[in-house]
Amino acid sequence: MRKYTPKNDVQKKSYFSDRFYIAPETSKKEVTSDEIYAYDVELLSGKFEVLNSYIEIDELVVFIKAEDNVNVLTFFKEALDYEMLMELSAIDYIAQRGGFEIFYEMLSLTKRKRVRIKTFIKEKQELNSVYEVFKMANWSEREMYDMYGVRVVNHPNLKRIIMPDDWYDHPLRKTYPLQGDEAASWYEVDKIFGKEAREEIGAEIRDSAAIDRYDTKRFARLGHEVPYGVDITNGKEPEHTPLQYQEEGGVPIIKKFDENKSVTLKKRR
Template sequence: MRAYKPKDNVQAKAYYTDRYYVSPQVPKLHVESDEIFAADLEAIKAKVDVLDAYIQVEQMVVFINPSDNYKVLELLRDECDYTQLSEMSAIDWLADRGGFEIFYQMLSMNKRKRIRIKMFINKGEAVNSVEKLFRSADWSEREMFDMFGIEANGHPFMKRILMPYDWQGYPLLKTYPLQGDEFAAWYEVDKIYGKEARDIIGPELRDTAKVDRYDSERFARLGHEVPKGTKITGNEPKNEQNYQEEGGVFMIKKFDKKDSVVVDDPQR
């Protein structure tokens, strides 16, 4: 069977994968193998439903229902001593599973343990804001909204944080191209010169690696330089490039291409 490749994922993809290649897995351990984590998991299980739990790379991962996130984080902070929310964000699974996975990375300084709480929300759903529990979620949730368009209910200031306020589109979605979309190409032109100047200026060049051989306004071709703005037809004369000073430098005789002879006799 052919491997499933989501068509609306425009991120870079491996150009070759062996058909019999099976990815190894990062080992998952049972939660019972660690006493502290086991106790924490019991405390969570007593309050809410736990969908899945395991230990991966020294940290416990707990899957919960999205409606329980506030309860769980409150429990972890007040009863299990996880005093800091180090990080939270989302992962785009729209193409495969039709939603987002959201993770909360918690840290307990007294226990020296880290827990990751994960939950899955469907497209278009919002999450409960945990900003009241951890002030750090104020900016994290704004960043999540900015990058994925996931709103947090009860957040005091749900606005974009890294992108401009009037930006359209959510950059970290898998459907969003790396160089930006149509809106991004016109954003600065519209902002600075106005929509009416679109025809004169043209869209912003957002592919930093792009070189246009026929554009003499922004690019020059080494060895084929022409005055700026010249229309290039393809027959422009070759400019000889000489990198050595006239008369040569100390110990080095000036190399002149015209005077040199190319020896192609193998018997010489």
């Protein structure tokens, strides 16, 4: 896997926004402030070790040991009437803590209450599947494995669910490049046409902000649409499709775009 690089000064490198801004934590309440949650935690503590518990945004949050995840979810389902597992996934804390925080979001329709069960595992530590308790965990655990690389044991079919089976790395890890890497740029070309076609076809453009007004299907452009089939081999549209940012009759206070007066910056400021 990729190595982590120091991110202590990334805020200074980004002139337009602070990508690594950490929002202040929301206030937490004692479990005893809610009668139903207090009773649930009391029963849970009699069966399992509760590492921490509190109420955050009117929802119970409970921290447990990773090896107890199946039994704790079973207890919440059968003894505490939390009938539904709404979501489960992981949070990448490899750089800070060397592993993943796993969470399970449960709902009780009878109590009209929610609980979030959390645990922590090391980067290469295996986690027991909760598929036998909640069938919905089938795809969610596969997605967690696909996106983060969390190994789930006793799963009926632990394979990638979004990315191809031979994809390199796990896209939601914080070490994964935002626009993919070299392997991602050439994946479809190599699979469909073979590596011998790389020079002829070229790498995939993975920059989501890239705009090519002369693309094959005319899907991305800065001016008016170019009718399908119009010859633009010389890089020019017909005269009736000028480059402009707004149509006639647009917002009057906005200055019309003039291609001749525009300046393309060679690099960011």
